[in-house]
Amino acid sequence: MKTIRIGNGCGFWGDSVDAPIKLAQRGRLDYLTLEYLAELTMSILALQKQRDPNAGFAGDFLDVLGTLTPILAQQSKLKIITNAGGMNPHACAHRAKDILHKAGLTRRIAVVSGDDLMPNLDVLLAAHPFTNLDTGENLATIRPRVVSGNAYLGARPIAEALAQGADIVITGRVADASLTVGPALHEFGWKADDWDRLGAASVAGHLIECGAQVCGGLWCNWHEVKDWSDIGYPYVDLAEDGSFTISADAGPGVNRETLAEQLLYEVGNPARYLTPDVVADFTSIALETVDARTMHVTKARGLPATDTYKVSIAYRDGFMASGTLVIAGPDAVTKAKLSGDALLRRIGHAFDRSNIECLGAGACAPGIFSLLEGKLAGRASDGMANPSLARPANEVVLRVSVHDRQKDKVERFAKEFAPLVTSGPPGVTGYTTGRPPVREVFAYWPALIAKAAVAAQIEVLS
Amino acid sequence: MNINPTLATFAHGRSGDKGNHANIAIIAYTQAGYAWLRDFLTAERVADFFAPMQPSKVERFEAPNVWGLNFLLHDILAGGASRSLRIDTQGKTLALTLLQMEVELPLNFHEMTRKERNP
Numbered sequence: 084m085k086t087i088r089i090g091n092g093c094g095f096w097g098d099s100v101d102a103p104i105k106l107a108q109r110g111r112l113d114y115l116t117l118e119y120l121a122e123l124t125m126s127i128l129a130l131q132k133q134r135d136p137n138a139g140f141a142g143d144f145l146d147v148l149g150t151l152t153p154i155l156a157q158q159s160k161l162k163i164i165t166n167a168g169g170m171n172p173h174a175c176a177h178r179a180k181d182i183l184h185k186a187g188l189t190r191r192i193a194v195v196s197g198d199d200l201m202p203n204l205d206v207l208l209a210a211h212p213f214t215n216l217d218t219g220e221n222l223a224t225i226r227p228r229v230v231s232g233n234a235y236l237g238a239r240p241i242a243e244a245l246a247q248g249a250d251i252v253i254t255g256r257v258a259d260a261s262l263t264v265g266p267a268l269h270e271f272g273w274k275a276d277d278w279d280r281l282g283a284a285s286v287a288g289h290l291i292e293c294g295a296q297v298c299g300g301l302w303c304n305w306h307e308v309k310d311w312s313d314i315g316y317p318y319v320d321l322a323e324d325g326s327f328t329i330s331a332d333a334g335p336g337v338n339r340e341t342l343a344e345q346l347l348y349e350v351g352n353p354a355r356y357l358t359p360d361v362v363a364d365f366t367s368i369a370l371e372t373v374d375a376r377t378m379h380v381t382k383a384r385g386l387p388a389t390d391t392y393k394v395s396i397a398y399r400d401g402f403m404a405s406g407t408l409v410i411a412g413p414d415a416v417t418k419a420k421l422s423g424d425a426l427l428r429r430i431g432h433a434f435d436r437s438n439i440e441c442l443g444a445g446a447c448a449p450g451i452f453s454l455l456e457g458k459l460a461g462r463a464s465d466g467m468a469n470p471s472l473a474r475p476a477n478e479v480v481l482r483v484s485v486h487d488r489q490k491d492k493v494e495r496f497a498k499e500f501a502p503l504v505t506s507g508p509p510g511v512t513g514y515t516t517g518r519p520p521v522r523e524v525f526a527y528w529p530a531l532i533a534k535a536a537v538a539a540q541i542e543v544l545s
Numbered sequence: 546m547n548i549n550p551t552l553a554t555f556a557h558g559r560s561g562d563k564g565n566h567a568n569i570a571i572i573a574y575t576q577a578g579y580a581w582l583r584d585f586l587t588a589e590r591v592a593d594f595f596a597p598m599q600p601s602k603v604e605r606f607e608a609p610n611v612w613g614l615n616f617l618l619h620d621i622l623a624g625g626a627s628r629s630l631r632i633d634t635q636g637k638t639l640a641l642t643l644l645q646m647e648v649e650l651p652l653n654f655h656e657m658t659r660k661e662r663n664p
Contacts, residue, residue, distance in 0.1 A: 122564075123627050217564055217620075303557035303644075304659075340557055340572070343611035347570030349561040351617050353608045366608045400628060438623075438630035447633040448642040450597025484630035527627045529564055 094294030126397030237359030241265025263288030282385020283325030336376025409513030
């Protein structure tokens with residue numbers, strides 16, 4: 084049975100720039116996928132494009148592509164699928180073309196676009212309410228503040244681009260798993276309603292979309308990773324019938340535990356995982372251990388795709404800043420709380436929202452447990468009690484954050500950290516990075532749009 | 546001195562964000578562990594545990610094929626990745642928090658603990 088090997092060398096913008104190179108070198112891949120877009124990346128890219136019509140894509144991809152050129156010269160059949168195009172896939176593709184040209188390579192580049200709804204947003208808004216999926220509000224309430232709106236396209240335009248002879252496909256917003264489903268659709272010619280196979284490829288795509296997270300990254304039994312310096316990135320050998328094996332180019336590989344952890348990562352109902360291509364049933368799959376680093380996945384099932392695309396909208400929502408100071412010595416938590424409170428009260432105005440945290444004393448799960456009480460601190464990682472580990476924090480990081488519609492109020496806040504070094508309790512230090520930066524907030528607005536209202540476009544560069 | 550085990554003795558997990566919601570997957574090490582987990586770790590118990598973080602609703606989904614329970618904690622992220630003022634804007638650490646929940650030692654706990662992996 085025909086199989087194709089698809090590896091993912093990038094799980095988000097900011098991920099290792101060496102990983103795709105190593106994976107392409109060691110993985111013997113047919114397809115290399117590179118995933119760059121988180122929910123709010125598009126809003127940042129939209130503003131970059133507003134300032135510079137040639138910007139608005141994930142620049143890291145161009146660096147990776149430049150480093151990849153010697154490997155592409157050796158591996159003439161290696162194809163690349165990436166959503167690095169962000170808000171400006173055409174500009175990204177032209178830069179990529181220049182890089183390949185300079186390296187003396189001839190590769191056909193295709194651009195998949197049509198996900199950007201901003202050019203037609205008001206026309207669309209007349210027929211589609213873009214109701215917020217979480218709050219039920221109508222988009223009209225925040226329309227003037229919207230900076231970006233993108234539909235999550237599916238695998239079909241990627242498959243079509245490959246059918247037109249593309250070696251490198253650069254897309255805007257495409258569902259992460261579809262980066263894997265696209266090549267599978269193209270290679271195997273699955274029918275549009277072959278839901279089980281589309282479901283299987285979506286499981287494969289979901290498992291590898293976050294890079295190392297399926298092959299050692301975040302693994303609860305992390306102590307079994309022998310060499311963290313080369314954790315490895317994942318690939319699947321996907322067969323025509325939808326079954327696949329999954330492993331990695333280095334590191335601990337994929338086992339039952341790492342696979343299960345990633346299968347359920349950022350999932351709601353695992354029996355109904357919605358993608359533009361299919362409703363995949365993650366509870367249907369059967370796992371089998373091939374060897375210590377490889378799992379075999381079979382029996383995936385899928386249900387018919389919905390008639391809507393998910394839409395990710397970002398809108399301006401004021402300004403935020405967060406600053407930190409180190410508070411050391413006896414009563415560190417008490418002193419930190421006192422200092423944070425004083426900092427906010429020394430400023431002559433209130434904020435829309437503010438938060439004081441003591442990092443090192445339970446801030447990641449506020450109110451659940453705290454080191455101050457030593458209550459749940461005394462635990463080894465197998466969960467058994469270890470009273471010798473339980474003691475109050477002797478050193479914490481005070482973190483104070485504010486959010487306000489008015490930028491000047493937040494700027495004023497940023498000036499209030501340094502004074503605490505001389506006018507706070509003893510043991511305050513760590514003020515070396517200067518005033519915390521004030522950043523604009525782009526809030527997230529999830530919605531749906533009828534598939535019929537969105538037209539994906541494919542352009543192959545000559 | 547406390548001798549109770551925690552969920553981490555019998556299960557592993559992972560958490561992440563979905564907008565302002567967080568999902569927490571708790572995965573048993575064995576079939577017997579999953580049977581116990583399914584009875585013990587109800588949506589109500591998880592909601593009680595996380596009450597200080599004020600989720601508006603806790604849903605539980607079952608994935609018996611991987612011995613996993615998946616919890617969706619609505620509105621627990623204080624604004625989520627874009628606007629939360631917390632250090633853990635995306636709930637990345639919440640699974641480790643839940644795994645520290647203390648439990649009574651089950652009678653058949655020896656059937657529930659992690660076996661040597663790929664000996």
